[in-house]
Amino acid sequence: MAKKTTKKPAGKKTSRKTPTRAGGAATASRSRGGSWAERDAKTAEAIRGLADSIVKSSLAGREPKVEVPTRSSANTKWNKSRGILQMGSARQERQLFNLGQARKFMQTLLHGQGINELIDAGKTLSLRGMYYKGLHTIAGTGGKGRAGEKTFDDQTESDAILEDLEVTIGALREELHVFAKKRGTMVGNITVIDNGDEINCRKMGTGGYAVPSICEPEVIQFKDVEADFVLHVEKDTVWQRFNEDRFWEQHNCILTEGSGQPPRGVRRLLHRLNKEHGLPIICLLDCDPWGHYIYSVIKQGSISLAFESERLAIPEAKFLGIRAKDYEACGLSDDVQIDLNERDRNRAKQIMAYPWFAENKQWQREIKKMLSNGFKMEVESLITKDISYVTEVYVPERLKAKDWLG
Amino acid sequence: MAKKRANAETMASKQREISVSEFFAKNRHLLGFDNPRKALLTTVKEAVDNALDACEEAGILPDIEVRIEELVAPASASKSGRYRVTITDNGPGIVRKQVENIFGKLLYGSKFHRLKMSRGQQGIGISAAGMYGLMTTGRPMVITTKPRKNKPAHHLELAMDTSKNKPEVTVDIETDDFPETSSGTGTRVVIELEARYVRGKTSVEAYLEQTAIANPHAEIVFVPPDKAGEDPGLEDASEKSPERERGAGATDEIDPTESRPGADAPGSFDAEIVRTTEHADRIVYPRAVDENPPETSEIKPHPYGVELGSFLRMLKDTPEKQLGGFFKREFCRVTPAVVKQVCDAASVKGKTFSGQTWVKNIDHASAEKIYRALQEAKLRSPPTDCLAPIGVRTMLAGLLKGVKAEFYAASTRSPAVYRGNPFQIEAAIAYGGDLPADQPARVIRFANRVPLLYQQSSCCAFKSVLETGWKNYGMSQPRGSAPVGPLVVMIHMASVWVPFTSESKEAIADYDEIRKEMKLALKECGRKLGIYIRRRQRMKREGQKRDVFERYIGEISKACEAITGTDAATLYEALMKQAKRRTEIADAVLDEDGKIVGFKDGNGRLDGDDGVIILDGNGNGNGGGAPNTPGKKPGASATGQGRSDAKVAKGSKGKQGRKKGTKPPRSREGLIETGPGNNEVVESKPAEKSRKKVVKKKLVKKKVRKKVRKKRATEGAGLFEGG
Structure with missing residues (x-):
């Protein structure tokens, strides 16, 4: 519907x-x-x-x-x-x-x-x-x-x-x-001109700006790009948390989400912000093979759309979390663990073997760590610490420490 | 000792000769009169067998009418009723003085003492039937026979004295009341008996149907009890004259299929199919070939088939004086050279034999020695002109008549020998069509053209069907049973002496030589079936493929028109032409009119094989969905074209088939076909390379198979001739 x-x-x-x-x-x-x-x-x-x-x-x-x-x-x-x-x-x-x-x-x-x-x-x-x-x-x-x-x-x-x-x-x-069907949301210190209509993304209320499926320069232009970076989160629920806490205001950034695997529109948008305005793209995704692959797609492009990688991929994109080490680093409770099933394990091993991961020692360690943990974690697991732990402590600390995977 | 024991004298007073007829009266199951149902069948069978034998021997094309009337209906399903069986033939008739011997005496006949292929062997059949009738109803057998054309017929009523094996003639008159037959002569037998008329696998109808299959040269009219009273006018007519009845059938009685084929070219098979027809008052099994089977000659016994006892008796009975003459007169294949060889082998010091040895001087021990030497000697196999196989074409004609299938194959083996008796095995199969697909194959067995209805599982023929690996030929076959599928298997054994397992002649005994030949014959048919089934599967696949292409071509032409402005109808036709070419194999069948495709003489699809007929009854195939018709009406023209294309394909297929072994003609890409007239465009170009490979492989296989077949054929002949 x-x-x-x-x-x-x-x-x-x-x-x-x-x-x-x-x-x-x-x-x-x-x-x-x-x-x-x-x-x-x-x-x-x-x-x-x-x-x-x-x-x-x-x-x-x-x-x-x-x-x-x-x-x-x-x-x-x-x-x-x-x-x-x-x-x-x-x-x-x-x-x-x-x-x-x-x-x-x-x-x-x-x-x-x-x-x-x-x-x-x-x-x-x-x-x-x-x-x-x-x-x-x-x-x-x-x-x-x-x-x-x-x-x-x-x-x-x-x-x-x-x-x-x-x-x-x-x-x-x-x-x-x-x-394509529209998917993905944006908010932050930027103004977008969408088919001639000026949209101030600082004033999008709780809903945010729905990223259209076509984000070509002919349709979308950027204006007043004041943000320092883009924080891309996996899904709408997490995005809501950040928006409600006005994270983008406090840290001067743009906040996007792609409802899981980001559609072409969102990826094109991120790509253009990165290429045209030099904004670093920081991703906050789940600690599971699915989250890892979302990062991979944002960074290198996907297999089925490999022919569009040049206009979609962002090799500089960073993976902020959730990291496999966070269970101990943040002192999370046992309750947030979701056991890896056989499919997850296989997928993780498959991802590890992709050439673009195989040569990345950081990532090899990260995925091995997840496998040895034997469980995955969602971004929401941080809520067990505090409702706004993710916006007030986790992300700011990691950003400050530049503790991310590339 | 209250009771006095019998002594030799008292016992002797009770000892007397047992008459053969008395014996059989008490042991009637030995002759096939076990129960009322079987009694009826046996009665019909014996009479029909005799009629066919007589007609053939006299060189008359048999016209036989079998009429069964129900006089008293069975009281319940398990009880018997009373029936009158009338069998009329157009045979040579029987001279007056032989009538009571032939019909009234057991073990009297012309067939027992000779080695000649005929239906009856012992001469008990018809008299036993008459005896059974007399015993169960008290009514004598009525025989009307007309041995001479323009003389009145003899009318006799025969009772039988079972204790003396002697006929009693109760009525003996001359009469004009005999139907006019095509030959002017004939015989009619009427027997009343206690019996039960049933339908099904072992019924009179099944027997006649199978008889008609194995004897397509005979025309058989059957009036079953439920039709006997159907139309009094016709009944009257038929009673008087089966000839007239047949004439009526041909002229106004419907059914063009009843017309005789081959009238213009005797022996050749007409393309028209002769099928069994059922009328209101009778069932007609029409004649499908207008030629009697070739006459067979009588042969002398072959030494390998003679046992010591018989040998001694022959030695005693022979009118010849010297050993050489004895061998020459009594046996076949014992040449003077063989005689010398045998005599030398049997000679010992002091006692030598030669062709000049006086027969009367040979004592028992010497005779045995000679007999052993004879068995050791290398002898040629018996002559085979004593055998008259039905023949491939005739078998096919018979099957076509009785079995509605789509694929027919037949094969006749070269003659072979068991125990010194020459025999010949033939097999035929019918596949597909209206036959039930989910049941075990029906096996119909024949011995000297006589259907065998009982004791299937103990019959050598049935066993050979079970032992044949039908899975190799695309049929499914549960372990140790008959193949399952729309299949009828026919096996015929022709021999001067068919080894039955019992006197009632229901099953062929299991000789290794016989079973081996049967299996080889089945394999020959099976191979053809396998080729056909595989080809059919391929055609089906191609047909489905064509359907798919056809569906999409309409869409594609319309889309292309929308984009480029090219006329969709033109495009549609161009693409359909390609689709047809690529799936041409499917055409060969789909576009047939459901008529005979042809015998193997170039038109058929199994390369150069006479023993195959393929009918296409199910013309459904590709016509199902109306083709898309963008623009004009290419649909209609496309179909029309398909039809003519098919004919081309078919016509040139034979050519192609012959060429196949050498090199499949390349299709020529880029050439525009000129349409139906273009014979060049025959070989379908496989869409993918891989399929090309497969086709090639198939060709190679076929080649090999042909070679093997040829080799086998020569081997078979050699085996027989060389002895």
Whole structure:
């Protein structure tokens, strides 16, 4: 439910503004409009090229196929010098006349058609919107009491195709006129200009500024960046604690959260704050493999979006806590321990083996320590000390001591 | 000692000869009259067997009518009722003076004393049936026979004196009341008996059905009790003239399938399928081949099959004076060279034998020596012209008639020998179609074309089915049992002397030689079935694949049109053409009209094999979902095209098949096919490399298998000829 409703205002906004853009009228405030139009032309061209090659080979009696760069860990390369994950050059053929690929082939073209329409109309759709856009029963299936075959079984299927399409035609999601569900919140000493609207993040009350899924310079600009650093926390509950204690005011920072694995919007935002304004990114995450991997994604980029690492990864990001040593260092009670299960252990070992962790002695120690502890801890465990222990003691002390992992 | 013990004299007063008929009257189960249900079947069986034998011997295509009337219904399900069985044939008839001997005397016949392939062997069958009828109902057997074309028929009523094994003729008149038959001659036997009419596995109907399968040259009309009263007019007609009835059936009685194939080309198999038809008043098992089985010759016994006792008796009874003449007259395959060899081997110091040795001078000990030497001698196998196998085509025709399946295969082994008796094994299978898929295969067994309905599990034929590894051929087979699946297995043993396990001739005895041959025959069929099943699976896969492609191609063409403006219909057709090409194997079957695809002469799909027929009854396949029709109506044209494509594929498939061994023709990427007329585009290009490999592998396998088969065939012949 939330998925469908959250983006409504934004969708309206864009659609309100975009017709002028698409109309091609070179009106005033469109300094960025020019670049959008270029990008659109490029994207549309790429999609047409894709379809053209299929038409050509079909009419020539050759097998139509699409080359899709492989998005798998095998095709992800660790660029040590730059400290980010990058996508390798492996490509996969997606063929129509291959039983395992035919359906995906069809879906790729359906979404290509959808995006083509979006670009023509100058509108954007959410991932879920795209799912519905491409969704219909395939003609000729079903009947006789049987349900027909749908073009997409669920949104996951559609999302994956869109990511494939991104890498295939080398366009970003926003260039495809597609955005994700909004997730993540920001507050702090910064003013953001979002699609022309000025938003003072110092005055966001208890809710904070919802980070949009598209954080490209064309949509979001920063103004009055007074903060010294960014504190990124794992989830909303912790963020609330910090916001209520006005932590960002006292320590002059920006406070963000990504509701678990941060979405592209949040990562892009952090990346830009780091790159454009030199703000250090400090992460406060759980002491478990999941938290470690969130840090890894923020720092190096993720496997499935390796092709976007350059615009998302922040190699300088720091991991402040929770650390495996904190159980003793902070004198926490037994009650906060959550036993590591078999899956956790395996995941931890897997993470330890990632090349970008394997060479990091600090991290090897950290994960080993967690494994030898035999338990994980959430940020909330600090509440057992005191309600505001985390904002008043833990984080300030660690910041002061620069006690973090890099 | 209150009671006086018997002494030799008193005992002697009670000792007397037992008549054979008396013996069998008391031991009727030995002849197959154990219970009322079986009695009815045996009666029909003996009469029909005799009729078929007589017709074939006289060179007449058999027309046989079996009519069973219920005179008194069984009081309850377990009790017997009274039935009248009438069997009419168009055979040569029987001369007047032989009638009472043939029908009224046990152990009287032409077949016992000779080694010749025939249905009956001992000459007890029909007279036993008459005796059984007489015993249970008191009604004599009524025989009407017309041995000469334009003379009246003899009408006899026969009772039998069981104590004397002697027939009693109660009525003996000449009559004109005999149906007109195609041959102008014929015989009708009417027996009334206590019996029970049932349906099912061991019923008269099952027997006739199987008889029709093994004897497709015969036309059998069956009027079961529940149909006997159905249509009085027709009944009347049929009683008078089965010929007329058949004519009526052909002209106005429905069913074009009843028309005879092969009328124009005798012996060749017509493409039309002749099927059993059921009418309101009768069941017709039509003739499927218009040629009697070849006449078989009588053979003399082969020394290997003769026991010492018989040998001594033959030595005693022979009219020949000298040993050489004796061997020549009484045995087959004993050449003068062999005689010399045997004589030399049997000779000892002081007592030498040669071809000139006087037979009467040979004493018991010498005879035994000669017999042993004869058994040791290397002899050629007996001649095989005494055997008339049903033959692959005829078996297939028979199965087609009686079993609704989609795949038929048959094989005839070369003759072999057990105990000096030549025999020949044939097997056929029918698979798929309407056959039940979840039950054990049905095994139908034949000995000299006679169906064996009882004692399946003790029969050599059934055991050989169990011992065959059907899993190798794509069937499931629980341990130690028959394969499970839509399968009918037919096994036929042709021999001058079929070794039955009992007098009632229900199961074939278990000789190693026989079982081995049966298994080999089954394996031959099984291999063909395996190829077919695998091919079918592949076709099914390809068909499903085509479905998938077809579904998506519509979507893709529409999407491409939206993006590039290319006409969706054009694109759709181009892509469908590719899809068809890539899944062409599926076409070969899916687009058939459900008719015969062909025998193996180039049209069939099992390379160059005569023993296979494939029908496609289930034309469902790919037509299920209507194809997407963007723009114009490419759907309709696509289907039409598919059909003609298929024909091309089929036609050229044979070619391809022959070529297969050498080199699979490469498909040519980039060439635009010119459509249905283009024979070049046959080989489906496997979409992936891996599949290409698989196909190649398969070809190699097939090649090897062919070689092996050839080798086996020659081995088989050698085994037999070489002795």
